[in-house]
Amino acid sequence: MVELAGIIILGILAQWVAWRFKIPAILPLILIGLIVGPIWAEFLSEDGQKWIEPVWNGQRGLFPGEGLYYFVSLAISIILFEGGLTLKRSEVRNVGPAISKLITVGAGITFIGGGIVAHFLFDLSWELCFLFSGLIIVTGPTVITPILRNIPLKKDVSAVLKWEGILIDPIGALVAVLVFEFISVGGGGGFTKTALTEFGKIVLFGTTFGFTFAHALAFAINKKMIPHYLMNVVSLSVVLLVFVESEIFAHESGLLAVVVMGMVMGNIKLENIKELLYFKESLSVLLISILFILLAANINIEDMLLLYTWKTAALFLIVVLIIRPIAVFASTRGSRLKRKEKMFISWVGPRGIVAAGIASLFGGKLIIQGVEGAEYITPLVFMIVLGTVLLNATTARIFAKLVGVFLTKSEGILIIGASKISRLIGHYLLNNGRHVVLIDSNQDNIKRARELGLEALNTDIYSDSIFDNIELNDVGYLMAMTGNPELNQYSIDKFGKDFGEHGSYRLISKAEIQSNGDLPAEGLFSKTDDYTALMEATQKYPSILE
Template sequence: MAVAETAGLDPVIGFALVGALGVGSQWLAWRLRMPAIVLMLVAGLAIGPGLGVLNPSEDFGTLMQPMLAIAVAIILFEGGMTLNFQSLSDAATGVRRLVLVGGPLGWAASTAALHWAAGLSWEVSAVFGGIMIVTGPTVIAPLLRQARLKRRPAALLQWEAIVNDPVGALAAVLAFEVVIVLNNAETAGDAVLQMVLGVAVAIALGVAGGWGLARAFRNALVPEYMKVPVLFVLLLGVFALSDSLLHESGLLAVTVMGLWIANANLPSYEELRRFKEHATILLVSGVFILLAANMSRETLLSLDWSAALFVAVVILIARPIPVLAALGFSNIPWRERLLVAFTGPRGVVLVAVAGLFGERLASLGVADAERIAPLAFALVAATVVLHGFTLTPMARLLGLTATETPGVLIVGGSRWSVALGMAFKKLDLPVLVADPNRAHLRSAREAGLETFWGDILSEAAEHKLDFVSYDKIIAATDNDAYNTLVATDLAPEFGREHVFQLKRVRETSARHALPATLGGQKFAADETFFEANARLAEGWEFRVTKLSAEFTLAQWRETNPEAVPVADLGPNGTLRLLGPETKVKETEGTRLLFLAPKRQERKEDRRDENGQDTMKAG
C-alpha cells in the first residue's frame, strides 16, 4: 500500500486489477442474482478511496481522460447498434415524447434541483442539468435483463437511455458554450453558429461513416477477418474528427453511425453486434471501476445534507414529473408511465462527462464547478443501488414483467412437442411451440398451447415474440440441419447450457459428425425426432412427480425403473432441462418431469400433490 501511495501502481498491474475486478464483479452478480453495477461500485470504492491501492489519475496519468472518452464512445456506438427501428413498434410515440418533450423538461427540472437543492450557481446548474437527462444505457441494460420487463416498457427505457446519452452531452455543450460567452465576452451568434455547425457535422460524419461501412461490407470490399478491425478504426476516426470540431459532439456522431449500421440489414451484422457486446461488457466494467476508484476520500466526505436533498429531489420530482408530462395523453398505459417515471438510473456517461465539464468550468474560474463531480457520483451511486433493487419488485407490482418464471420455447410442432409442452404447462411454466409449417401447429393450438407460425430465426419472430419470457429452447423439428441452425444461432443469446436439440440421425457417422461448437445440448434420452415420436406411439407419456421426505428419488426410481428424467423444477422455481447424464436434484419439494410407459390407472396408483403421479400428458 505504501508503494502505491509513493511510487504509484504499475500501469500494467493497474489495468489487470481493473479488468479482474470488473469481470469478477459481473460474474459474482450473475451468481448472486444482484445488479452488477452495485458490486462494481463497491469494488471501485474499495481499491480507490477505501484501501488506496489504485489512484487512476496518478497511476495512468494523461491516459485517463482519453481512455474514458474512447470507452464511452464505444459504449454509445454499441448502444446505437442495438436500436433497430423495427423494434420500436408501439413504443415509437413514447420514445419521441421522452426525447423531444421529456428531455428539455428534464433539463429544466434538473437545473432547478441543482440550484435550489444543492445550492449551485445557475451557470453550473445549467451545464450539469443538461448532463443529468442521461439515464445510462450501461445501467439500464443489465437491469432490464434482471427484471424481465414486457416489450414496450423495456423498449421505452432502452431507447430513452441510448438516444438521450448524446442529447444530454450536447445539452451540456450548449450550456457550456453560453458560460464561455458570459466569461470571455464572445458573441452569442458565434457560439450558436459553432454549436449548429458542430451538430450538423457530427450527424453528417455519423451517417457518412455508417453508409460507407455498410457499402464496403455489402460489396465485399473488406475481407471477413478484417471487418471488426475496420469497424473499430472507422469508429475512432469518426469520434475523433467530430470531437475536434465540437467538444463531446463525437458522442452524437458515433451513436448516429451505430444507428445507421443497425438498420442497414448487413449480412454480418449479428457477428459485429455480438463482438461489440463483449467489448462493451469489458469497457463498462473497467470504466465504472476506474471512475469509482478515482474518487478521493476528501471528495466523498464533502458530500453533506444538501447532496442527499439533491438526490431525493431528482429521484422523486425532477425525474418523474417531466416523464409523466411527456407521456401524458398518449397511448402508453398509466402503469408503464409510472414505471418509466420512477426508473432513472444514471451511469458511466453521466460521471465521465460531468467530471470533464467540471474540470473545464473550474479552469474558467467558475465558482462551485468542483462540486459537479462528487454530486454526479452521489447521484449515480444512489440511483444504481435504488433501481437495482427496486425495479424488479416494482415491475411485478405493476404487472409489467413478461413472466414470473421463465419458460420453454419448443421449435417443432410434432406430437412429441405438444405432449412435452402440455407437461410444462401443467408445471405453470410459459410454453411456446413454433414451427414454419402452419399445419404442424394444429395439434398445439387444439391443446391450448401458445404458438408461433414462422421461422423462429426471422426478424418477425424477434419483433413479435417476448423472448424474455423463455430461457430454455428445445429444437425438435424433423429437420436435423434446421435444429442445429436454431441451436447454434440462439445459443449466444440464451446461453449454450440452455439450448437443447434432438439427436441428429447421422450423428454417429464420422462422415456426417459436426464440430462440438455447432448444435445444442443433448436432451432427455438423447433420441432422434423419429425415435422420440415412436416412443409416444408405443404407449409412453410425460408425467410429473413431486419429491418429498415420504417419496424420495430412490423410491421414485424403484417405482419407475424404465423412466427417463426430462426436467426438474426446484422449490424456488428454478427449471433445469436434463440430459442423459444429468443427475436429478434430490431436494425436497422438487417436481420431476419424466417420460415413462403408460400404465393402467388404478385407484391405489393415484396420489395427491405430495405423492407421486399427479399429471399425465401425451
C-alpha cells in the same frame, strides 16, 4: 504493472459478480473503484496514497497529465457508437405512443425539472445544472435488465421499461454532448455570436463526419472490400478515426460524430451487423470494466464530502419521487397502462453506465477549463446512479407486489421454432388471449410470424441473450417445435427452468414413434405426431377449428 493487471482482473470479477447475483454491473464496479481509490487513501493506506492512482501525482499514477481524459474520451466514443448501433428507426415507430412520449416528453420534463431543482438547491450556473439534468435522462438496458429479470410482469410494463432504456441511451447521450459543447464554446459565461458560431461548427462537423463515415464503412463492408477477419478491427479503427478527425476540425465534436455514426449504421442494411454488434458489446464490457474502476478511483474524498449535505438527499428524493412520476404520468396519459402500472414504471428508473461515464468525462474537462462549480457534476451524477440502482435493485420486486403488478402465475408461452405449424398454433393461442412468443433463427419464418401479428424473435437458440429479454418475464410454458429432435431436447434442457415453470414440452421424434414405447412426459400431442406428421396435417388443414 500490478495496478494495470489489477484493474482488468477486478473489473471482470465485478462483471461476474453482477451476473452471478443478477445485479447491474455498474454497482460492483463503482464500489470497487471507490474502495481502491478514495476509501483506500483515507482509511487503509499508511501514506495516504490510493492503491490505484489513475492520474500521475508526482510520485505515482497510471496516466500522465490529461492522459486519463484522452483514454476516457476514446472509451466513451466506442461505448456510445455501440449504443447508437442498437437504435433502429423501425423500432422507434413500432414501440407505441407511450414509449415515444417517454423518450421525448418524459425526457424533456426530466431535463427541465432536474436542471431547475439542481440550480436552486446547489446554486450552480444554469448551464451546469442543465448538463446534470441532461445526464440523468438516461436509464439504459444494462441496469434495467438485471433488476427486472426475475420479476414476472405483464408484457406491456416490461416492454415500456425495456424500450425506454434502449432508446433513451443514445438520445440522452446526444443531449448531454450538445449541452456540454454549448457550455464549452460559451466559456461558462454569456453566449456571444462567436460562441454560437462555434457551437454550429461542432454540430455541423459532428453530424457530417458521423453520417459520411457511416455510409462509407457500410459501403466497404457490403462490397466485401474488407476481409471478414478484419471487419471488426477495421470498424473499431474507423470509429476512433471519426472521433479524432472530428475533434481536429471542431474541438469537442467527436462524441457527437460517433453517436451519429452509430445511429446511421444501425439503420443501414448491413451484412454482418450482428457480428459487429457482438464484437462491440464484448469490447464495451471490457472498456466499461476498466473505465468505471478508474473513474471511481479518481474521485477524491473531498469530492465525496461535497455531497455530505441535506441538499443531496433532497435532490435525490425530488428526482426519484416527483420528477420521474410526473414524466411517466404525463407521457403515458391516454395509454392502455393502468394506474398501478404507471406507478411501477415511475418507481423503476435506474440511471446507468452512459450517464456515469459521460459525467466523469465532462466533469473532468470542465474542471480543467476552470468552470466554476464543475466539481459537482461527477459526484452528483454518481450519487443519482448509485442511489437509483441500489433503490431499484432492492425494492423493485417488493414495490411490484405492493402496487399489484407482480404476476402470481406466468401464463405466457414460448415456442421454439416459427415454422408453419408453430405459427398456426401460436396464432390460435394468441386469439385466445395468451401471450405467445416464437423464436427462430430463420428470418423468413420470423417475417411470416410477424405478418400474422405474432411476437417473434430472430435469435440463435444457442445464445444466452434470450435470458436478458425482460419481455419474457411472464412466460411459464415452453414448447419446442422444431424439426430437429436434438435441438428440441436442448431447448428443454436449457430453457425449461426459466421459461417452463408450469411445463416444458417438445415434439416427439421419429425414433420414439418407432420404439412403440409410451409418450414421453414432455411429449406434445399424441404418440404418432412428430414434426413431419404435423407439417403434413397443416397442409391439409391450414386452420384450427374448435
